[in-house]
Amino acid sequence: MTPSPAPDTPPRPQRADARRNGERLLTTARDAFAEYGTDAPLEEIARRAGVGIGTLYRHFPTRQALLQAVLHDRLEALHSEAVLLLDNPAPADALLGWLRSVALHATRYRGLAAALLLGVRDEDSPLSPSCGAVLTAGAELLQRAQRAGQIRPDVTAADLYTLANSVAWAAEETSTSRSESGPLAARLLTLTMEGLRTH
Amino acid sequence: MTPSPAPDTPPRPQRADARRNGERLLTTARDAFAEYGTDAPLEEIARRAGVGIGTLYRHFPTRQALLQAVLHDRLEALHSEAVLLLDNPAPADALLGWLRSVALHATRYRGLAAALLLGVRDEDSPLSPSCGAVLTAGAELLQRAQRAGQIRPDVTAADLYTLANSVAWAAEETSTSRSESGPLAARLLTLTMEGLRTH
DNA sequence: TAGCATACGGAGGCAGCCTCCGATTCGCAA
DNA sequence: TTGCGAATCGGAGGCTGCCTCCGTATGCTA
Numbered sequence: 001m002t003p004s005p006a007p008d009t010p011p012r013p014q015r016a017d018a019r020r021n022g023e024r025l026l027t028t029a030r031d032a033f034a035e036y037g038t039d040a041p042l043e044e045i046a047r048r049a050g051v052g053i054g055t056l057y058r059h060f061p062t063r064q065a066l067l068q069a070v071l072h073d074r075l076e077a078l079h080s081e082a083v084l085l086l087d088n089p090a091p092a093d094a095l096l097g098w099l100r101s102v103a104l105h106a107t108r109y110r111g112l113a114a115a116l117l118l119g120v121r122d123e124d125s126p127l128s129p130s131c132g133a134v135l136t137a138g139a140e141l142l143q144r145a146q147r148a149g150q151i152r153p154d155v156t157a158a159d160l161y162t163l164a165n166s167v168a169w170a171a172e173e174t175s176t177s178r179s180e181s182g183p184l185a186a187r188l189l190t191l192t193m194e195g196l197r198t199h
Numbered sequence: 200m201t202p203s204p205a206p207d208t209p210p211r212p213q214r215a216d217a218r219r220n221g222e223r224l225l226t227t228a229r230d231a232f233a234e235y236g237t238d239a240p241l242e243e244i245a246r247r248a249g250v251g252i253g254t255l256y257r258h259f260p261t262r263q264a265l266l267q268a269v270l271h272d273r274l275e276a277l278h279s280e281a282v283l284l285l286d287n288p289a290p291a292d293a294l295l296g297w298l299r300s301v302a303l304h305a306t307r308y309r310g311l312a313a314a315l316l317l318g319v320r321d322e323d324s325p326l327s328p329s330c331g332a333v334l335t336a337g338a339e340l341l342q343r344a345q346r347a348g349q350i351r352p353d354v355t356a357a358d359l360y361t362l363a364n365s366v367a368w369a370a371e372e373t374s375t376s377r378s379e380s381g382p383l384a385a386r387l388l389t390l391t392m393e394g395l396r397t398h
Numbered sequence: 399t400a401g402c403a404t405a406c407g408g409a410g411g412c413a414g415c416c417t418c419c420g421a422t423t424c425g426c427a428a
Numbered sequence: 429t430t431g432c433g434a435a436t437c438g439g440a441g442g443c444t445g446c447c448t449c450c451g452t453a454t455g456c457t458a
Contacts, residue, residue, distance in 0.1 A: 014404090015405065015454085016455070017454075041445060041446090043444090052408055053446090054406065054408065054447095055405075055407070117373060159387065163387060163391065166368060170362070170365035170368070174316060174361055176320075188365075211435085214425080216424070216437080217437090220436085220437085240415090241416090243414095252416080253438050253439065257437080
């Protein structure tokens with residue numbers, strides 16, 4: 001146990017240069033992921049941000065941690081979108097529209113769908129909390145639609161999350177450019193989702 | 200132009216040691232892919248087969264080429280299964296059953312679904328001919344089911360191939376062990392396919 | 399402005415890819 | 429059988445990218 005100098009004094013705040021470097025890494029990483037996909041070379045990101053590779057690893061110990069920081073806001077947005085849609089008068093439409101957002105988001109970077117799927121499977125992943133929150137929000141949306149009798153009762157939120165991401169993955173693997181993959185994902189998702197409604 | 204000694208004499212057949220090495224590499228690769236997935240280290244495969252890495256690359260210039268050789272028979276089997284099913288009296292059931300085979304096959308090795316999708320997208324891939332044949336066979340099965348009015352007319356064979364593989368991919372990404380991913384793929388595929396029938 | 403905790407940077411070791419070319423082996427022809 | 433040329437082999441070596449470790453530099457507080 002390292003004795004703290006004062007138990008309730010918060011640890012000294014981050015040094016100014018450290019905060020600056022962290023921010024530059026973040027914005028640089030965002031660009032690099034967009035350009036190379038989620039397996040963009042980390043050394044390239046450090047170089048572009050004008051810091052050493054050691055600095056990158058100190059701020060973000062794993063690629064997943066960096067990705068989590070880059071995605072944080074977007075995942076939060078998906079979460080609150082789901083919460084808002086709980087008030088939508090058409091439960092099934094609300095659910096399916098939200099799933100479209102999820103799938104579209106997952107086509108943003110090449111490799112992202114895989115990372116998002118890992119985020120729910122592996123509880124130790126830095127993405128796990130954010131992905132878990134998204135999944136939970138989706139579950140409420142689903143439950144409401146199922147209670148209304150509009151969606152098959154045997155589908156789980158995990159199924160839907162998985163399907164949305166897998167469709168996004170397929171779109172990104174199939175399309176040459178990233179601009180094509182969005183529409184393709186939407187099209188495949190529509191086909192997939194048709195089977196979920198009750199008849 | 201290198202002048203051939205005799206225009207219609209086939210070039211001298213492969214030397215005995217070369218043929219032997221090629222075969223050993225093939226069976227070794229099969230095991231390695233099963234163990235490590237499609238990105239198994241090639242040097243490991245060469246080592247296990249008891250040949251130098253140079254020999255591996257001479258026989259199979261790319262990883263895709265090796266994969267193609269390993270998959271050849273299985274893909275051919277999927278093709279002929281489709282042809283046989285053309286005689287099945289229930290067109291939609293025949294199609295959906297075949298898609299289940301396709302998806303199950305794609306869960307065989309980790310990373311395989313991605314390779315199979317690439318095989319139809321990239322015409323230069325060594326997998327392209329085999330994958331193309333599978334896709335064509337599936338298209339006939341689909342056309343028959345659509346003519347019978349049992350499957351939505353706006354679905355393409357490429358859609359179905361893509362969906363089957365993406366579901367297989369999701370199953371392999373989601374499951375810890377490979378033995379779980381088969382059933383999960385089947386379950387997700389069922390959900391997906393429900394929407395394809397006409398009502 | 400001195401001293402210390404914090405943060406930086408990049409050298410270096412590792413794994414895997416792929417190429418290239420000197421060494422080896424096969425198999426035909428005499 | 430033997431000799432020879434063509435076919436084949438093997439792995440060293442150069443490259444990219446990952447990640448760790450530790451000597452050095454710098455911001456912050458007193």
